[in-house]
Amino acid sequence: MIKRYTIRTRKDVELIDITREVAEAVAEAKVEHGLASVYTKHTTTAIFINEAESGLLQDYLTLLEKLVPAHGGYAHDRIDSNAHAHLRSMLLGSGVTLPVIEGKPALGTWQRILFAELDGPRQRSFLVSVVKA
Ligand code: ZN
16 A cells, blocks of 8 residues: 655745654554655655654764755755755655554654755655555
8 A cells, every 4th residue: 555645845945744654654564564655756845754753853964964954055956956955864864664563653662753845845745555475
């Protein structure tokens, strides 16, 4: 089963907790044990798993700004001026795959699935694919 979710981002750079949507898709798939893939087809977004504590949510963005400053003299900025967003996306990755155990995504107590908008605001989407093991 593959389910597509659309989200409207509100800021230039923003992290959105999509754990609830992924859990919903896994429940709808009625897969007891398997794998769930969460994937974004955009080149200036990313998906990663970590804690969603409010301080950390700021820290992730601060780290991205330090590692890949906006308008840092990148070649792609000659045509699109959003190279930093592509480079940040490359570092974070386009998706995650997680085990499904007893009909639920197998996440640790503090783990959340986070969608990173890196060149917003825009309409975005992500895919949740669930397969039986
Ligand atoms: Zn671009």
